[in-house]
Amino acid sequence: MSKPEKQRRARWRLDDLIAYECALAKDDHEEWAVLRERDAAIGLAAGVESGGSRRWILRQWLRKRLEQDSSLQRVAGSVSQSLSVAGQLLAGAGFLVGLGAATAALAYNGQAPINVSAFFSVFILLQALLAVVLLLVFFMPRRWREFFAFGPLFRFLRWILEGAFNRIQAMVGRILTGEQRQEAAEVAGSARRAVSLHGSLSKWVAFVKIQAAALFFNFGALAALLFAVVFSDRAFGWQTTLQVSGESVHFLVRLVALPWSWLYGEGVGYPDLSQVQGSRIVLKEGIQTLQSGNLSAWWGFLALGIVCYGILPRLVFYVLGKWQVRAALRRFDFGNAASERLMERLLPRSSRFVAEEVAQGSGPGATEDSPPDQPLVESGPGIRCFCAAELAESFDHDALRQALGRLWRKHEAFVKLVFYEGGRMDAPVGELRENEQVAILFESWMPPIREHDRQVKSLRNALEPHVLIKLVLLGIPQGEDEAVSLRPERQYLKTWKSFVRSIGDPYLMLENPGE
Amino acid sequence: MKTIPIFAIIGHPNEGKSSIVATLAQDDSVAISSSPGETVQLQRFDLKAGHEAVIEFIDTPGFQNPQTTLAWFRKNEALGETRVQRFIETHRKDPDFHHDCELLRPLLQGAGLLYVVDASRPMTPVDVAEMEILRLTACPRMALINPKSGETRFLESWKTAFRQHFNSVRTFNAQTARYPDRIELLEALKSIDQDWEPALSRAIELLRLDRKRAVDRTAEAIVDYLEQALRCSCSSFLDKESGGELERRRLEDEYRKKLEKIERRFRDETRDIYGIRRVSVELPKNSILSEDLFSERTWQALGLNQKQLAIAGALLGAGIGAGADIAAAGITFGVFASIGAALGAGSALWKGKDLARVKISHLPLGGLKLTVGPNVSDRFPFIQLDRFLLYALFISNWAHARQETSVKLGGGEVKQGPSSAWKQDELKRVTRFVRAVRKGNGEEIEAAGRELRQLLAGVLS
Numbered sequence: 001m002s003k004p005e006k007q008r009r010a011r012w013r014l015d016d017l018i019a020y021e022c023a024l025a026k027d028d029h030e031e032w033a034v035l036r037e038r039d040a041a042i043g044l045a046a047g048v049e050s051g052g053s054r055r056w057i058l059r060q061w062l063r064k065r066l067e068q069d070s071s072l073q074r075v076a077g078s079v080s081q082s083l084s085v086a087g088q089l090l091a092g093a094g095f096l097v098g099l100g101a102a103t104a105a106l107a108y109n110g111q112a113p114i115n116v117s118a119f120f121s122v123f124i125l126l127q128a129l130l131a132v133v134l135l136l137v138f139f140m141p142r143r144w145r146e147f148f149a150f151g152p153l154f155r156f157l158r159w160i161l162e163g164a165f166n167r168i169q170a171m172v173g174r175i176l177t178g179e180q181r182q183e184a185a186e187v188a189g190s191a192r193r194a195v196s197l198h199g200s201l202s203k204w205v206a207f208v209k210i211q212a213a214a215l216f217f218n219f220g221a222l223a224a225l226l227f228a229v230v231f232s233d234r235a236f237g238w239q240t241t242l243q244v245s246g247e248s249v250h251f252l253v254r255l256v257a258l259p260w261s262w263l264y265g266e267g268v269g270y271p272d273l274s275q276v277q278g279s280r281i282v283l284k285e286g287i288q289t290l291q292s293g294n295l296s297a298w299w300g301f302l303a304l305g306i307v308c309y310g311i312l313p314r315l316v317f318y319v320l321g322k323w324q325v326r327a328a329l330r331r332f333d334f335g336n337a338a339s340e341r342l343m344e345r346l347l348p349r350s351s352r353f354v355a356e357e358v359a360q361g362s363g364p365g366a367t368e369d370s371p372p373d374q375p376l377v378e379s380g381p382g383i384r385c386f387c388a389a390e391l392a393e394s395f396d397h398d399a400l401r402q403a404l405g406r407l408w409r410k411h412e413a414f415v416k417l418v419f420y421e422g423g424r425m426d427a428p429v430g431e432l433r434e435n436e437q438v439a440i441l442f443e444s445w446m447p448p449i450r451e452h453d454r455q456v457k458s459l460r461n462a463l464e465p466h467v468l469i470k471l472v473l474l475g476i477p478q479g480e481d482e483a484v485s486l487r488p489e490r491q492y493l494k495t496w497k498s499f500v501r502s503i504g505d506p507y508l509m510l511e512n513p514g515e
Numbered sequence: 516m517k518t519i520p521i522f523a524i525i526g527h528p529n530e531g532k533s534s535i536v537a538t539l540a541q542d543d544s545v546a547i548s549s550s551p552g553e554t555v556q557l558q559r560f561d562l563k564a565g566h567e568a569v570i571e572f573i574d575t576p577g578f579q580n581p582q583t584t585l586a587w588f589r590k591n592e593a594l595g596e597t598r599v600q601r602f603i604e605t606h607r608k609d610p611d612f613h614h615d616c617e618l619l620r621p622l623l624q625g626a627g628l629l630y631v632v633d634a635s636r637p638m639t640p641v642d643v644a645e646m647e648i649l650r651l652t653a654c655p656r657m658a659l660i661n662p663k664s665g666e667t668r669f670l671e672s673w674k675t676a677f678r679q680h681f682n683s684v685r686t687f688n689a690q691t692a693r694y695p696d697r698i699e700l701l702e703a704l705k706s707i708d709q710d711w712e713p714a715l716s717r718a719i720e721l722l723r724l725d726r727k728r729a730v731d732r733t734a735e736a737i738v739d740y741l742e743q744a745l746r747c748s749c750s751s752f753l754d755k756e757s758g759g760e761l762e763r764r765r766l767e768d769e770y771r772k773k774l775e776k777i778e779r780r781f782r783d784e785t786r787d788i789y790g791i792r793r794v795s796v797e798l799p800k801n802s803i804l805s806e807d808l809f810s811e812r813t814w815q816a817l818g819l820n821q822k823q824l825a826i827a828g829a830l831l832g833a834g835i836g837a838g839a840d841i842a843a844a845g846i847t848f849g850v851f852a853s854i855g856a857a858l859g860a861g862s863a864l865w866k867g868k869d870l871a872r873v874k875i876s877h878l879p880l881g882g883l884k885l886t887v888g889p890n891v892s893d894r895f896p897f898i899q900l901d902r903f904l905l906y907a908l909f910i911s912n913w914a915h916a917r918q919e920t921s922v923k924l925g926g927g928e929v930k931q932g933p934s935s936a937w938k939q940d941e942l943k944r945v946t947r948f949v950r951a952v953r954k955g956n957g958e959e960i961e962a963a964g965r966e967l968r969q970l971l972a973g974v975l976s
Contacts, residue, residue: 170610174555177553178548178551178552178554178555179548179553181555388640390582390640390643390644391639391640393640422582422583445636446636447527447529447552449527449578449579449641450579450580450611451579451580451581451583454580454611476636476637489636492529494550495550
């Protein structure tokens with residue numbers, strides 16, 4: 001395998017991704033300048049500039065960060081450990097439940113034999129049915145799966161939950177202060193971001209844990225059965241009020257035992273006809289007349305039933321889940337906003353940030369027009385920049401394009417301004433060119449309002465979910481010489497950052513956070 | 516049903532609406548925050564004159580959908596006067612429009628609008644949409660410029676826009692507005708709707724009367740608590756002299772605490788008079804008023820200057836001397852008064868800031884009586900008076916929207932208390948009261964107290 005191909009396929013484990021998210025969360029509270037200096041020193045700039053594989057670059061960054069920061073290692077380790085312990089606890093609980101339930105089902109006091117039908121229904125038939133349903137879900141076409149998953153029942157449940165959530169939110173909103181409400185919105189946004197970004201992976205991780213728990217449930221049930229058979233005298237029988245013949249029951253038993261009958265045949269792996277007939281219980285006649293041999297013939301059938309219909313499918317699902325976890329990790333998209341910001345930090349003091357810094361540190365006369373050392377790029381994909389038509393009226397469009405071009409180190413011809421009216425985005429978005437980037441402009445001297453929120457969401461709905469949206473904040477021009485400023489006002493920076501977080505879109509980033 | 520004028524304070528989030536309400540309604544229970552979105556429901560606050568509500572102010576959430584709302588208003592022009600009501604009915608179940616419905620609701624009650632903006636930032640289409648919505652409601656309205664910074668570059672463009680959309684424009688800083696600024700704004704409100712003029716005039720008249728009552732009550736409180744401070748003393752009995760020193764220290768400590776308690780009670784009463792309920796209102800550490808009464812800095816910064824002190828000392832000393840003249844049936848021709856005045860002036864200049872005189876009396880049946888206080892320093896009454904006055908002035912001009920507490924009194928070398936500007940006649944009024952209290956004559960205290968109250972009411976007005 002060639003080196004670039006190897007880099008492209010850089011393998012991420014679940015623990016790595018957990019550590020990566022922990023590292024990003026920790027960096028979220030740090031100053032941009034500090035992070036830039038630290039990350040640029042890691043020495044991955046060459047890889048970034050040469051367009052190296054993002055998976056590999058970020059994997060290297062994570063490795064370095066874990067080496068540098070032992071506290072990060074501890075935090076990430078404890079999160080991974082917690083996940084692992086949760087799985088172990090689930091498995092332990094499954095084993096105990098299986099053991100307890102089977103022990104209860106195998107209770108025998110010499111009066112009436114253990115009812116094979118009841119034991120079979122709970123510990124074999126039910127599990128077999130569940131396995132079949134799961135298999136169907138697995139092999140069902142995606143469209144069908146989505147129909148069942150997001151069908152009328154799902155919509156009804158969502159309606160109920162949304163209504164309840166809105167009511168609770170309104171009630172709680174009256175108690176909380178504005179700041180607390182904002183924090184709550186951020187937490188909800190973080191949850192939405194996590195679901196959106198890691199939903200698929202989390203689903204499979206949970207699936208694996210559940211399968212492990214179910215597997216151990218079966219181990220528990222099997223252990224209880226074997227323990228009861230080996231260390232005590234148990235009698236098994238079947239009973240029914242219906243006029244069912246022994247032959248019919250034997251036929252069903254043979255059918256169920258098909259998977260193992262080649263290994264353990266009639267009389268061993270499952271009872272033969274005479275044993276079936278000889279273990280029928282008629283309560284008014286008691287069990288005195290029944291042969292002991294016939295009453296003990298069922299345990300093998302039950303044990304092999306648990307192995308075959310309980311343990312084996314769960315094992316298969318467990319392995320399948322693990323495989324899906326790996327696939328989800330392979331599919332994980334590092335093109336999200338947080339990773340994008342990180343990639344920017346890995347570059348050694350890119351000109352746009354130098355320009356930003358100069359402008360912020362200087363007096364009113366200085367602008368980000370201060371000469372950037374690096375030349376503007378005159379090739380590659382362009383940037384489509386959305387701006388409310390009403391807001392655009394306040395600016396000179398050429399100056400705006402130039403300022404934005406400087407921000408992205410692009411020639412202004414590559415910056416396309418798209419104006420929308422009344423907050424509607426569907427029409428102006430149209431078809432994006434390959435690798436064309438998307439940005440949206442807002443004024444930073446006012447706090448974000450619902451209309452901004454709707455505009456961002458409307459833009460997202462008009463785009464593919466994985467297209468990165470860059471939110472650019474306009475600042476107040478400092479003097480007559482400055483037509484456009486891209487230095488956001490400090491007063492509302494925190495609010496705008498909080499706004500972006502509360503939306504919970506992992507592919508939405510604040511492009512000029514003014515740090 | 517209330518018949519008083521109602522004003523809804525409306526604007527974009529975080530423009531200072533709640534601050535304006537707090538200052539105008541003189542109510543510090545209004546929730547104010549530096550981050551946007553603090554107010555999510557309508558909140559009504561009455562401006563009271565005594566116990567009577569004279570104006571109602573409504574704090575509203577900020578606009579969340581100005582452009583969409585304006586589009587709806589324009590689209591439904593045919594609805595005419597019912598537009599606001601229909602807008603609320605149409606959008607009341609939409610959580611996205613909750614704030615917009617809430618802020619327009621007071622208009623259904625016929626409330627006037629005070630549109631608040633921070634004119635130190637550029638105007639945006641969102642602001643224009645908000646102003647246009649308010650214009651379309653056809654309610655009486657005023658634009659209030661609440662400047663958050665000194666930036667004036669955008670002021671003209673704001674004013675031009677305001678002239679097109681509002682009946683009147685005023686600048687009002689909720690954080691620094693004093694009592695006269697508040698009255699001035701209320702006067703200006705008369706101009707936005709003639710129908711409200713009689714009600715607003717009556718409201719302003721009642722508020723002025725209420726203010727006068729508050730000033731009189733404060734002056735009365737100062738006189739009462741000054742009398743308590745002047746009389747304050749502590750005493751205890753001892754069997755033998757051996758523990759005297761220790762007991763003296765204990766008594767001095769007790770004396771100090773008693774004076775502190777007097778000041779604390781005065782401050783509580785003053786806050787109560789001016790309706791400042793927020794318990795967190797405390798003086799900052801660097802304030803002269805948070806200094807100990809007997810600290811070096813207090814005695815340097817407050818009280819009288821040297822010349823005044825000599826006059827005051829003379830006035831107090833002359834009083835004592837005059838007592839001796841009277842005792843000698845006037846045959847001394849005022850000699851004692853002159854000597855007393857001279858001694859008083861000299862001692863006042865040189866007497867330090869001793870906590871209080873310690874008196875030890877031997878009791879006839881054995882044992883000792885230790886007494887600390889009252890303080891006989893000529894400077895003490897003026898220092899105490901300045902502390903009372905400064906606090907009262909600070910509180911009486913308190914803008915209820917203020918989140919911080921600070922008293923700017925300059926350096927510590929110059930005299931900063933109000934008494935440092937008093938002339939001989941004013942000093943005489945104070946010394947007369949001090950003398951009366953020290954003598955303990957009830958009638959004299961009453962008469963001199965009345966004069967002092969008038970002087971203090973003048974300072975506080």
